[in-house]
Amino acid sequence: xxxxxxAEPIPLTINTDGVVxxxxxxxxxxxxxxxxxxxxxxxxxxxxxxxxxLADVYAVIVYYLRHQEEVxxxxxxxxxxxxxxx
Numbered sequence: 001x002x003x004x005x006x007a008e009p010i011p012l013t014i015n016t017d018g019v020v021x022x023x024x025x026x027x028x029x030x031x032x033x034x035x036x037x038x039x040x041x042x043x044x045x046x047x048x049x050x051x052x053x054l055a056d057v058y059a060v061i062v063y064y065l066r067h068q069e070e071v072x073x074x075x076x077x078x079x080x081x082x083x084x085x086x
Contacts, residue, residue, distance in 0.1 A: 010063050011056040020074065022060055025051040030078055032060050033071060 011023040020029035027049050035045055042057040064071050 008059065011059050012063065019078070022052055022056055025049070027052055029060065029064075029071070030075055032057065033064050033075065036061055036064065 012029060013021050013023045015021055021027060022029070022032060031049070032045060032052075035048065036042075040048070042054060042061060045057050046052050046054050
Protein backbone atom coordinates (compact mmCIF):
# COMPACT_ATOMS: atom_id res chain seq x y z
CA UNK A 1 0.00 0.00 0.00
CA UNK A 2 1.28 3.42 -0.92
CA UNK A 3 0.21 6.61 0.74
CA UNK A 4 0.39 9.92 -1.03
CA UNK A 5 1.19 12.96 1.05
CA UNK A 6 0.16 16.20 -0.58
CA ALA A 7 -0.10 19.69 0.82
CA GLU A 8 -3.68 20.70 1.43
CA PRO A 9 -4.69 24.29 0.68
CA ILE A 10 -5.53 26.40 3.72
CA PRO A 11 -9.32 26.89 3.74
CA LEU A 12 -9.18 30.67 4.04
CA THR A 13 -10.26 33.37 1.61
CA ILE A 14 -10.10 37.16 1.71
CA ASN A 15 -13.24 39.06 0.74
CA THR A 16 -13.37 42.42 -1.05
CA ASP A 17 -13.24 44.25 2.30
CA GLY A 18 -10.00 42.49 3.23
CA VAL A 19 -11.68 40.25 5.81
CA VAL A 20 -10.31 36.71 6.10
CA UNK A 21 -13.09 34.10 6.02
CA UNK A 22 -13.16 30.35 6.34
CA UNK A 23 -13.59 29.27 2.70
CA UNK A 24 -17.16 28.74 1.61
CA UNK A 25 -18.61 30.39 4.73
CA UNK A 26 -19.20 33.80 6.25
CA UNK A 27 -17.33 32.83 9.42
CA UNK A 28 -14.30 35.05 9.96
CA UNK A 29 -10.81 34.01 10.97
CA UNK A 30 -11.29 36.40 13.90
CA UNK A 31 -14.22 34.35 15.16
CA UNK A 32 -12.49 30.98 14.94
CA UNK A 33 -9.32 32.27 16.62
CA UNK A 34 -11.26 34.06 19.38
CA UNK A 35 -13.32 31.04 20.39
CA UNK A 36 -10.25 28.79 20.15
CA UNK A 37 -8.36 31.17 22.46
CA UNK A 38 -11.31 31.01 24.86
CA UNK A 39 -10.80 27.25 25.10
CA UNK A 40 -13.26 25.88 22.56
CA UNK A 41 -12.29 22.69 20.79
CA UNK A 42 -12.59 22.27 17.02
CA UNK A 43 -15.68 20.14 17.59
CA UNK A 44 -17.29 22.83 19.77
CA UNK A 45 -16.52 25.46 17.14
CA UNK A 46 -18.28 23.33 14.52
CA UNK A 47 -21.30 22.97 16.76
CA UNK A 48 -21.45 26.72 17.31
CA UNK A 49 -21.01 27.51 13.60
CA UNK A 50 -22.79 24.80 11.57
CA UNK A 51 -21.54 26.14 8.22
CA UNK A 52 -18.02 25.00 9.20
CA UNK A 53 -16.71 21.49 8.76
CA LEU A 54 -14.36 19.85 11.21
CA ALA A 55 -11.42 19.40 8.84
CA ASP A 56 -11.49 23.10 7.91
CA VAL A 57 -11.62 24.18 11.55
CA TYR A 58 -8.60 22.02 12.37
CA ALA A 59 -6.78 23.45 9.33
CA VAL A 60 -7.54 27.02 10.41
CA ILE A 61 -6.35 26.29 13.96
CA VAL A 62 -3.13 24.77 12.58
CA TYR A 63 -2.65 27.83 10.38
CA TYR A 64 -3.15 30.09 13.40
CA LEU A 65 -0.70 28.11 15.54
CA ARG A 66 1.96 28.12 12.81
CA HIS A 67 1.49 31.80 11.94
CA GLN A 68 0.53 33.32 15.29
CA GLU A 69 2.53 36.52 14.93
CA GLU A 70 1.10 37.26 11.49
CA VAL A 71 -2.46 36.38 12.54
CA UNK A 72 -2.21 38.45 15.75
CA UNK A 73 -1.09 41.48 13.69
CA UNK A 74 -4.05 40.96 11.37
CA UNK A 75 -6.44 40.67 14.34
CA UNK A 76 -5.03 43.85 15.93
CA UNK A 77 -5.50 45.72 12.65
CA UNK A 78 -9.09 44.47 12.37
CA UNK A 79 -9.77 45.58 15.94
CA UNK A 80 -8.31 49.01 15.21
CA UNK A 81 -10.52 49.38 12.13
CA UNK A 82 -13.60 48.29 14.11
CA UNK A 83 -12.89 50.91 16.79
CA UNK A 84 -12.49 53.64 14.16
CA UNK A 85 -15.86 52.76 12.65
CA UNK A 86 -17.57 53.15 16.02
